[in-house]
Amino acid sequence: MAQTLLDKVWEAHTVRTLPSGQTQLLIGLHLIHEVTTPQAFDMLKDLKLKVRMPERTFGTLDHIIPTTSQVRPYADPMAEEMAEHMIRNTRDFGLPLFDLDSGRQGIVHVIGPELGLSQPGMTIACGDSHTSTHGAVGAIAFGIGTSQVRDVLATQCLAMAKPRLRQVRVDGALARGVTAKDVILAIIRQLGVKGGVGYAYEYAGPVVERMTMEERLTLCNMSIEGGARFGYVNPDQTTFDYLRGRPYAPAGDAFERAVTWWKSVATESGARYDDVAHVDGSAIEPVVTWGINPGMSVSVSERIPDPASAPESDRPTYREALAFMGFAPGQPIKGTKIDVAFVGSCTNGRLSDLRAAAEVAKGRKVAPGVRALIVPGSQQVAKAAEAEGLADVFTAAGFEWRRAGCSMCLGMNDDKLKGREVSASSSNRNFIGRQGSPTGRTLLMSPAMVAAAAIAGAVADVREVLR
Amino acid sequence: MSTDLRRRQVVGRGLPLPGNDIDTDRIIPARFLKAVTFAGLGEHAFEDARKVDPEHPFNQKAYQGASIMVVGQNFGCGSSREHAPQALLDWGIGALVGGSFGEIFFGNCTTNGMPCLTASPADLEWLQREVGRRPGEPLTVDVERREIRFAGRTITAAIPDGARNVLVDGSWNTTGVLLEAGGAIEATARRLPYVTGF
Numbered sequence: 001m002a003q004t005l006l007d008k009v010w011e012a013h014t015v016r017t018l019p020s021g022q023t024q025l026l027i028g029l030h031l032i033h034e035v036t037t038p039q040a041f042d043m044l045k046d047l048k049l050k051v052r053m054p055e056r057t058f059g060t061l062d063h064i065i066p067t068t069s070q071v072r073p074y075a076d077p078m079a080e081e082m083a084e085h086m087i088r089n090t091r092d093f094g095l096p097l098f099d100l101d102s103g104r105q106g107i108v109h110v111i112g113p114e115l116g117l118s119q120p121g122m123t124i125a126c127g128d129s130h131t132s133t134h135g136a137v138g139a140i141a142f143g144i145g146t147s148q149v150r151d152v153l154a155t156q157c158l159a160m161a162k163p164r165l166r167q168v169r170v171d172g173a174l175a176r177g178v179t180a181k182d183v184i185l186a187i188i189r190q191l192g193v194k195g196g197v198g199y200a201y202e203y204a205g206p207v208v209e210r211m212t213m214e215e216r217l218t219l220c221n222m223s224i225e226g227g228a229r230f231g232y233v234n235p236d237q238t239t240f241d242y243l244r245g246r247p248y249a250p251a252g253d254a255f256e257r258a259v260t261w262w263k264s265v266a267t268e269s270g271a272r273y274d275d276v277a278h279v280d281g282s283a284i285e286p287v288v289t290w291g292i293n294p295g296m297s298v299s300v301s302e303r304i305p306d307p308a309s310a311p312e313s314d315r316p317t318y319r320e321a322l323a324f325m326g327f328a329p330g331q332p333i334k335g336t337k338i339d340v341a342f343v344g345s346c347t348n349g350r351l352s353d354l355r356a357a358a359e360v361a362k363g364r365k366v367a368p369g370v371r372a373l374i375v376p377g378s379q380q381v382a383k384a385a386e387a388e389g390l391a392d393v394f395t396a397a398g399f400e401w402r403r404a405g406c407s408m409c410l411g412m413n414d415d416k417l418k419g420r421e422v423s424a425s426s427s428n429r430n431f432i433g434r435q436g437s438p439t440g441r442t443l444l445m446s447p448a449m450v451a452a453a454a455i456a457g458a459v460a461d462v463r464e465v466l467r
Numbered sequence: 468m469s470t471d472l473r474r475r476q477v478v479g480r481g482l483p484l485p486g487n488d489i490d491t492d493r494i495i496p497a498r499f500l501k502a503v504t505f506a507g508l509g510e511h512a513f514e515d516a517r518k519v520d521p522e523h524p525f526n527q528k529a530y531q532g533a534s535i536m537v538v539g540q541n542f543g544c545g546s547s548r549e550h551a552p553q554a555l556l557d558w559g560i561g562a563l564v565g566g567s568f569g570e571i572f573f574g575n576c577t578t579n580g581m582p583c584l585t586a587s588p589a590d591l592e593w594l595q596r597e598v599g600r601r602p603g604e605p606l607t608v609d610v611e612r613r614e615i616r617f618a619g620r621t622i623t624a625a626i627p628d629g630a631r632n633v634l635v636d637g638s639w640n641t642t643g644v645l646l647e648a649g650g651a652i653e654a655t656a657r658r659l660p661y662v663t664g665f
Binding site for chain 2: 012013014015016018019020021022024026028035036038039042043047049052053056063064076078079081082085119121122127128129131143144145146147148150151154155156157158159161193194197198224225227229250254255257258261292293313314316317320410411412429431432433434436438
């Protein structure tokens, strides 16, 4: 019987079936960062255990590090303590760490693919819900909690239940000004924020096949926002071309042998899915969220919906969202005033994202009163962006050019909203309080749309700006 | 401290927390993740929501000492932070009943011995209302039999087999169980082309 990538990767990594019925699943790549690991290392010490396969875990610093001055000790003593723990734990347990002086530090979901660590056919786990990002290279990648980080460190395995599989087919072709971010926001709007609970999403169809690797990374990144813990794209020539020559990718003859194996893990034609969903890619317009979860979105040309138009079970959340955001039903989203513009995060902090934002920013000025930040996803992204002049474009336009980190996606460093500020953000979550202010408000959109909003001082249609 | 890890049933007073899509950022805002231990997170559970709403269930006298939360749909969606279940545990919660749960949150609860059971929207509505009327009355979350008992009524509930089994037999602290595989772990790794250099 024809198998899916999920079937094949799951089978290849199954150590045994546990008495509970769950699978003991081997983890091929374990990525760690400073926020969700110190307790796991303490548990390991309590158990007097070593790291089972230290060569299969890689660490970085991303969530808490400042994006202004990164000279240690950090101004925030708690951030300093977390960094110190990460450095000490990785040293004591013999694990590689991409520290600030490595030239390779960055957001864990940016550096994994960028360094060629994330490869097709792997199982990849990390104590972060956006680990599904790595599924873009054709891996089964998923977020875990701290106790599970302990399990991977101690045993290189996890006790997991195999998810069901839904193919999400994006048909047609994307219109000009429509990006991978708009596609995933449209998918979440269509299938719902809990539509993917219990599922892995296999993204397919002509729109996905034509996407670059960086676009696929954006797409898979937000699977969890649709409830799906896993999201992947079958590996193809785009994947192989992307991986060739990367520091941790196989080299020489080994690369050719790897491609043969990578091809063999892709879903076979005729394979069965538990469900198939169709999304009309041609109908997608630039998307902006108006509410308090990533499913609450409209096209930039649409109006904020009336709760009465929503399914009855969603109405209380719609009303709560409108009250929190201070928006009225029927109000156009376009023209909504913003205070802050943020381009960055594991969703949209890659070179192509910065290029898209720079195309809009070039020769224009950030609107008076708008605080605009560009935070590259990694040191390598920063270096490349500086080399091709993007950083200069941004600073000339009045954007702040920062250093790599998670920054204002979740406000664990100094980059936070203040009070009820409204933020146009290329990140992944518009949850209440997400960007560091309990009353701050977030509008999610693509990097180009964020740049357009920064220039206009309000939500704008990037297609009109670039006309 | 009790060494019995089995969670056949959890009995305690209930706390209704209505609303859908309550994410883990709301359960524990990110600023409280800047700590190298989980200690003391309970006092910050729902901190921002409690400040805005004096009537938040966690603020109400009637629910102090409650140990079973009755929540809505998609509770615990979003971030993988184990700080969320840790904050609830530290506050005194021992089990949850809801419409559905964010998957990573559900896994984190299970691996900390905190059962999450699901029930139908109609039963949840009844349960939230009745627990609100009789906050002093104990509620039973029967993991083994997959049912909730309150005020003389028995509600059918659901929990996937794997989670139910580890909770009932007390093997939810997975490290020991995984270690039992021994050399089969390395043997599995050696069969993977990317481990052996292709």
